[in-house]
């Protein structure tokens with residue numbers, strides 16, 4: 680670097696430092712609390728409470744039931760389950776006892792239901808042992824991991840991230856949170872999904888390859904878990920398409936059913 684350039688750089692650096700100092704004094708302290716527009720916090724109602732559960736991240740487990748892993752083309756004895764995320768604002772709250780409208784998403788011609796148990800965390804940590812993991816669960820809910828299967832498959836075939844198939848608006852319908860304190864842990868029981876009154880998916884939660892406790896433990900080795908994280912725990916076999924006009928009804932023993940009409 681010649682002398683002139685060096686001088687120019689050091690002068691620019693000085694100006695930058697001065698500007699930063701001025702900025703710090705005048706506005707930096709306030710900038711943390713003021714934003715030019717509002718972004719709503721995603722929350723999920725809690726049964727029996729006036730409070731709502733604030734959602735930080737949505738983790739999802741892939742291929743966590745043997746028969747579903749096989750129908751997706753993998754061998755569960757050789758390939759373990761895995762994780763992906765949906766954006767937090769993909770949540771669509773489904774009040775029990777109501778049939779709510781669920782918009783058919785753009786771009787897909789093969790839109791699939793995946794019924795899943797969801798665990799909601801109120802504590803965070805890294806490298807959480809399996810034996811301690813359920814202490815981090817605040818409650819449970821019934822959810823749907825809605826999937827644009829054609830886009831997921833097409834991206835997978837090209838060895839590209841299949842985010843577009845999973846992580847889109849309204850792709851995470853969910854019922855209210857049932858707290859462990861009032862309702863206990865959910866480790867087994869029937870899980871099913873009907874389309875237009877006909878059973879499509881049906882299994883028992885005990886058939887999960889990784890239990891909820893194991894999911895939390897494994898996730899916490901890859902990410903620092905935090906309060907507000909929720910985990911979609913994977914879907915059983917016989918995922919399949921819905922079209923506009925179809926009604927989906929989801930069930931998990933111990934939780935109220937959810938019902939959605941695809942519009």
Ligand code: MN
Nearest residue numbers: 793824913914
């Ligand atoms: Mn899923």
